[in-house]
Amino acid sequence: MTAHGAEVGTAAGIDLDRRYALHPQVAMRPEPFGALLYHFGTRRLSFLKDPKLLAVVRALAEQPTARAACAAAGVGADELPRYRIALATLARTQMLREAP
Amino acid sequence: MTRLVEHFERGLDAPICLTWELTYACNLSCVHCLSSSGRRDPRELSTAEAMAVVDELERMQVFYVNIGGGEPTVRPDFWELVDYATAHRVGVKFSTNGIRISEDVAARLAASDYVDVQISLDGATAEVNDAVRGPGSYATARGAMDRLAAAGFRGFKVSVVCTRSNLDQLDEFKGLTDSYGAQLRLTRLRPAGRGADVWDELHPTPEQQRRLYDWLVEHGDRVLTGDSFFHLAGYGQALPGLNLCGAGRVVCLIDPVGDVYACPFAIHDAFRAGSVRDPGGFTAVWRSSTLFASLREPQSAGACASCGAYDACRGGCMAAKFFTGLPLAGPDPECVRGFGATALSSVDQSRTPRPDGDHSHRTAPAVRRPVPVTIGRRRPHRACDENPLAGAVPTATH
DSSP states (O other), rough: HHHHHHSOSSSSSSTSSOOOOEEETTTEEETEEEEEEEEEEEEEEEEEEEEEHHHHHHHTTTTSSSHHHHTTTTTTTHHHHHHHHHHHHOOOOOTTOOOO | OOOOHHHTTTTTTTSSEEEOOOOOOOOOOOOOOOOOOBSSTOOOHHHHHHHHHHHHHTTTOOOOOESSSOOOSSSTTHHHHHHHHHOOOOOOOOEEOOOOOHHHHHHHHTOOOSSSEEEEOSSSSSHHHHHHHOOOOHHHHHHHHHHHTTTTOOOOOEEEETTTTTTGGGGHHHHHHHHOOEEEEEEOOOSOOHHHHHHHSSSSSSSHHHHHHHHHHHGGGGGBBBTTGGGGGGGOOSSSSOOOOOOOTTTTETTTTEEEESSTOOOGGGGEEEEEEEHHHHHHHHHHOOOHHHHHHHOOOOTTTTOOTHHHHTTTTTHHHHHHTTTSSSSOTTTTSSSSHHHHSSSSSSOOOOSSSSOOSSSSSOSSOOOOOSSOOOOOSSSGGSSSTTTSOOOOOO
């Protein structure tokens, strides 16, 4: 199994002012710690390590931008850099992709 | 915030990774087979029962299953079950010796996003491989790889059980898999199934084990290990992966007759949690079995409590300890500090637990040397096994 956390790395790969959604080949399973994500194409498993990140990911499809999704999930301005990095990691590993 | 690994140690509502052995039937008789496969068990799950298990896995959101055996592709309904699973969003990775990977099958596999293939190979040369997996098995595996690559299947897996005889071939294995655009997967030899019979002669030497660790640190994420080698974390840096024993917490095994075990290396009554045929099915076994509940409790470090490496290696592999006769709360037989070797020297080898359910071919290929035989009676599993009719129904495979 390949596994990696979603909170390491840089913010490259995400533009908070664009709209994102889960990749259609990704399945998400909520867990007490957050969620498990699995990409059927890349066969990668990923962990969302906190419930607020799960709330952000869930809000992505309903909000016009990633920034709005973070706000809707209750991410404060001081926390935003951390969540931006987490989203960037998910985008780089194709768990998320830009939505029209 | 609770560390992620602590959530896993307490168990999840559904496994992350599930091994499902579809049949004990196999065309080969590998000397280290974890499930002592060979002959089909007449109690094997029917197609309808297997589909019902898939339905449960879909409801539990188990993303994918690792299908093995035996040789799963010899089941007549194998492709039907693969199609059923993927249609229900349960991805399939199956392990095979390659016997049924024809050009047509390879083309079909290459076209699916939801099926992954893992070819077993235990030597980078025919000589080393065939000594363990049987004559002709190297050619069969390479033929399957050739056909997968020719069909455009990128990133299939080549799975190697690391043994004393192949650990000096790691670079050759890597070169071979790279040449196919495939990915190398290395796993640990366990003393489970027939592996218990050959473990003494085939498990890596301490020097090989150290070189393996260094090689894994160097090659990191590009090589899969199925989290096999967390006992080597005692050398220092942890290897990629969860680095914990996932048995009954995040992984488990469903065997061909539907019995659920804590992990694929522990086919023994002591690690049997229930059956998918029980009321409540697999879900109830996973969520309510007393065995799994106990595995999700904090585990005792026992004799390892005072060892500085325990936080890294977590005492190693439960199954490896069990089948070598070591206490579960204590060192792994291949403990990198050498405590396992010391503990093993005081184990009475005639009293180590025997794996359950031998499905070996009754006429196995010739072995290279006499097999040591212990004359004696096995302890009955249940009192009723003393009944003279026990074993007459429904099968006499134990």
